Amino acid sequence: MATQWKDSFSLHHETIDAQHKELFRLANFVENIDARTITKIELSHLFNEFFTYMRNHFAEEEAYMASIE
Numbered sequence: 001m002a003t004q005w006k007d008s009f010s011l012h013h014e015t016i017d018a019q020h021k022e023l024f025r026l027a028n029f030v031e032n033i034d035a036r037t038i039t040k041i042e043l044s045h046l047f048n049e050f051f052t053y054m055r056n057h058f059a060e061e062e063a064y065m066a067s068i069e
């Protein structure tokens with residue numbers, strides 16, 4: 001079941017909200033993968049993109065939280 005972004009999730013921070021929306025998009029893309037047709041290379045690239053994006057997002061989000069204490 002796909003999870004959809006809701007305005008109630010907003011932190012009222014343009015960059016962080018945009019990153020969260022992108023994470024929802026990536027998560028929904030992964031959820032909708034057809035295991036019968038995706039190749040191992042495609043899956044590897046997809047998860048690499050997903051985890052790289054998450055790592056960068058968490059670093060930015062933690063820096064933001066530290067900045068507002």
Ligand SMILES: [Fe+2]
Pocket residue numbers: 020057061
């Ligand atoms: Fe986050």
